[in-house]
Amino acid sequence: xxxxxxxxxxxxxxxxxxxxxxxxxxxxxxxxxxxxxxxxxxxxxxxxxxxxxxxxxxxxxxxxxxxxxxxxxxxxxxxxxxxxxxxxxxxxxxxxxxxxxxxxxxxxxxxxxxxxxxxxxxxxxxxxxxxxxxxxxxxxxxxxxxxxxxxxxxxxxxxxxxxxxxxxxxxxxxxxxxxxx
Numbered sequence: 077x078x079x080x081x082x083x084x085x086x087x088x089x090x091x092x093x094x095x096x097x098x099x100x101x102x103x104x105x106x107x108x109x110x111x112x113x114x115x116x117x118x119x120x121x122x123x124x125x126x127x128x129x130x131x132x133x134x135x136x137x138x139x140x141x142x143x144x145x146x147x148x149x150x151x152x153x154x155x156x157x158x159x160x161x162x163x164x165x166x167x168x169x170x171x172x173x174x175x176x177x178x179x180x181x182x183x184x185x186x187x188x189x190x191x192x193x194x195x196x197x198x199x200x201x202x203x204x205x206x207x208x209x210x211x212x213x214x215x216x217x218x219x220x221x222x223x224x225x226x227x228x229x230x231x232x233x234x235x236x237x238x239x240x241x242x243x244x245x246x247x248x249x250x251x252x253x254x255x256x257x
Contacts, residue, residue: 127222133215140212142177147205157198165190165197 169183
């Protein structure tokens with residue numbers, strides 16, 4: 077499992093349209109940068125990544141749910157599509173940084189792609205909201221397929237949030253979905 081410093085220090089490979097499309101069960105490329113997945117070239121022989129365990133699944137779903145909640149808050153502004161949302165987006169990203177959900181390089185990568193026109197900003201936020209929703213569902217489906225329910229079992233306690241959240245998530249995304257953009 078790579079540590080956080082290796083995720084930050086690793087150079088991002090330029091993305092081609094093929095690398096951005098992704099496959100079922102993997103987070104969209106724009107979310108991978110926020111979720112801590114290192115960039116890279118596609119694997120020569122694509123293999124299905126191993127399913128995330130319970131803690132990795134809970135951490136990823138928590139992470140994506142927080143982004144969904146924050147995007148939804150921005151989308152609920154009645155003036156969206158007519159006013160500049162850049163200040164609100166920057167404030168949201170500052171909150172994300174403060175909560176430890178993303179690193180500064182990951183946030184800067186997202187902010188530089190934020191459009192300047194209000195209508196395009198609305199479309200950007202809607203797209204990222206949908207992508208985070210689809211990524212959470214894909215991770216849950218991947219986990220459920222590998223660990224089918226066997227009746228009522230005690231659920232192990234999982235601690236989400238806190239200092240180790242990003243490290244757990246980054247390690248899972250890197251080892252499970254990282255090299256397959």
